[in-house]
Amino acid sequence: MQPNQTSATVHHERLWPGALGWSFVVGFSAVVGLSVVPVQATIGLGVGAATLVVAVAAAVVSSPAVTVEDGTLRAGRAHIPVEHLGDARVLDRQGVRAALGPGSDARTYACLRAWIKGAVVVEVLDPQDPTPSWLVSSRRPQALASALRAARPQDGHAAHSEQIG
Structure with a gap:
């Protein structure tokens, strides 16, 4: 830790x-x-x-939990250390549709629920990880994005990421 x-x-x-x-x-x-x-x-x-x-x-x-705890993002059964994540970007319903539409990367990890309007997309910075990004539903996407930023190590490793889109 x-x-x-x-x-x-x-x-x-x-x-x-x-x-x-x-x-x-x-x-x-x-x-x-x-x-x-x-x-x-x-x-x-x-x-x-x-x-x-x-x-x-x-x-x-069948209702997955989304947590940011101990420097780890958990969405459903999957988890990833936040040190391997870029900056989180909040999406509304249209943003989620665009992220899933033509040109989207099928390797993106998605923990989505259709009845939830908001989501967060975050790029995976680990070059060893074949997953380019995570797309996670959230009823409080601003709070989730803020939690990811707060949990990220302050050494600047993840600060050099570009936003997706």
Whole structure:
């Protein structure tokens, strides 16, 4: 760990489903429960409740966390030391579409959720890493970009990066 880095979490968020996603979870559970009601109403209620529990658990488990902690960016299951990253650039919905559009590099690591409007793109400076950049959804992209800047070593290594785009 670098001397200027602490073990405190600089940024943490979970990319939960939006309101529409949660309504699909509830609606799916209701449909499953209602489909069993003709057999027996009590069983239908139980099946619907069990389906709701399983669907909520699946939504929670499949919602990735985005953290900047101990000098490392974690997005879902992937992680990279911030010392290997250039300056973070905040993207709005149109910026995300452009970053994924024609001419984009298929090697870019993407941790995206369609229901989240903002994102951060950051160039990977490590010449040994085949991934040219990371594109990460965030409900608070300004805070994520600031956390990445704050966690970066102050030796100037990453300060020479160019912005993507």
